[in-house]
Amino acid sequence: MIKNDLFLRALKGETVERPPVWMMRQAGRYLPDFMKLKEKYDFFTRCRTPELATEITVMPIHQVGTDAAILFSDILVVPQAMNIEVEMKPGLGPWLPHPVRSSADVDKVIVPNVHETLGYVMEAVKMTKKELNDEVPLIGFAGSPWTILCYAVQGQGSKNFDIAKKFCFTNPQAAHTLLQKITDTTIAYLKAKVEAGVDAVQVFDSWGGMLSPEDYQEFSWKYIQQIIDALKPEIPVIAFGKGCWFALDKMAVSGASALGVDWTCSPHMARKLTGGKITLQGNFDPSRLYSPPSEIKKMVKQMIDEFGKDRYIVNLGHGILPDIPVENAIAFVEAAKEYKAR
Ligand code: CP3
Numbered sequence: 001m002i003k004n005d006l007f008l009r010a011l012k013g014e015t016v017e018r019p020p021v022w023m024m025r026q027a028g029r030y031l032p033d034f035m036k037l038k039e040k041y042d043f044f045t046r047c048r049t050p051e052l053a054t055e056i057t058v059m060p061i062h063q064v065g066t067d068a069a070i071l072f073s074d075i076l077v078v079p080q081a082m083n084i085e086v087e088m089k090p091g092l093g094p095w096l097p098h099p100v101r102s103s104a105d106v107d108k109v110i111v112p113n114v115h116e117t118l119g120y121v122m123e124a125v126k127m128t129k130k131e132l133n134d135e136v137p138l139i140g141f142a143g144s145p146w147t148i149l150c151y152a153v154q155g156q157g158s159k160n161f162d163i164a165k166k167f168c169f170t171n172p173q174a175a176h177t178l179l180q181k182i183t184d185t186t187i188a189y190l191k192a193k194v195e196a197g198v199d200a201v202q203v204f205d206s207w208g209g210m211l212s213p214e215d216y217q218e219f220s221w222k223y224i225q226q227i228i229d230a231l232k233p234e235i236p237v238i239a240f241g242k243g244c245w246f247a248l249d250k251m252a253v254s255g256a257s258a259l260g261v262d263w264t265c266s267p268h269m270a271r272k273l274t275g276g277k278i279t280l281q282g283n284f285d286p287s288r289l290y291s292p293p294s295e296i297k298k299m300v301k302q303m304i305d306e307f308g309k310d311r312y313i314v315n316l317g318h319g320i321l322p323d324i325p326v327e328n329a330i331a332f333v334e335a336a337k338e339y340k341a342r
Helices: 006-012 032-040 043-048 050-063 077-081 103-108 119-132 145-154 162-170 172-196 213-231 245-251 267-274 286-290 293-307 326-337
Strands: 087-089 093-095 138-143 200-205 237-241 258-261 279-284 312-316
Touching: 006 200, 006 312, 032 043, 032 050, 043 050, 043 077, 043 119, 050 119, 077 145, 077 172, 103 172, 119 138, 119 172, 138 145, 138 172, 145 162, 145 172, 145 200, 145 213, 162 172, 172 200, 172 213, 200 213, 213 237, 213 245, 237 245, 245 258, 245 267, 258 267, 267 279, 267 293, 279 286, 279 293, 286 293, 286 326, 293 312, 293 326, 312 326
Parallel strands: 138 200, 200 237, 237 258, 258 279, 279 312
Antiparallel strands: 087 093
16 A cells, blocks of 8 residues: 555545645756756656666655656657657757658558557556655656647647647548547557556646637547546546646546646636536646745645645646756645645
8 A cells, every 4th residue: 555645545535634745747857866867868768768767756756755756758758659750859849850740641650559669668667666665656647649749740849839730620630530549549558557557647738728618629628538538447537738727617527536727727716617526736837936935835825725625636737847946846845745724
């Protein structure tokens, strides 16, 4: 049994002494030890070497004290396994030299055997579980099919993913074929992670908020729902859609164990939209971690008061920024640990 099971209990909706806390992208660049490894090994080497992935995954547990670990990896290992080349360019981010732009390109995309192509991730899960020694749960993750399509078609990060949207709206049939291939791969991938030992999974829909509410249902949510349906008999699923507050009502009846919320939606509004019963996760503005630690603590206390201590997981509304001082991240975590209801 896992010693600190606050996170898993919050996912089940149980009453807890205090809400659990972790941070999206917690295994990353704001940690000086991570930067040391980054000097020695390139990004995908870190992802593909189970010893390195394990070392990075446990860093925030020891150094910041979060109540859950999230496996160090990336959402873009999935398109790599599907025959879509992905590079990580320092200073630029993801770079796909041959983006998917036509029906013929979609035909070349494969649904791989995930054990063969992504076996290194399962090795990293097993090694990390051993290293964690049941202290805290381990979260596995994948990008949403829509968010993966955004990178596969656009070929790099973007402010509006205009090329990806143009592809969907001019060639919807090819777009849906691609989304289904990504969905099938993602389901097999997450099931393999569950088999390897993760305790919960999160689907990151980082670019869902680029779509109108109607297009969101058609090009994103429909596929996330398939993932939830396939995984929920086995494990708690968290669905995080950045900028997707408009879809929270539908998400609340999807079978997900928890929903991620960003900082543009107030806790009160998020509770109202989701009917007050489902566990919510979020929603501290990542830039607010620039505030002094004393102010961060006050704001976190207020955030917990507003969400309520039960059915709630303290987190940021998106990933932690690279230049946040470690002591500010620690203040964020400590505030949750010190929480006492009024
Ligand atoms: O949460 C964690 O700490 C676990 C590891 C993790 C990474 N990426 C490591 C990473 C997770 C959960 C991700 C998810 C991810 N990757 C998302 C969804 C969440 C989000 O932030 O929206 C997305 C969109 C990606 C794609 C991606 N990977 C981008 C856009 C970039 C470059 C920009 C950036 O943040 O640096 C990456 C690279 C990446 N993935 C880094 C890390 C630690 C930094 C690059 C490096 O270390 O060399």
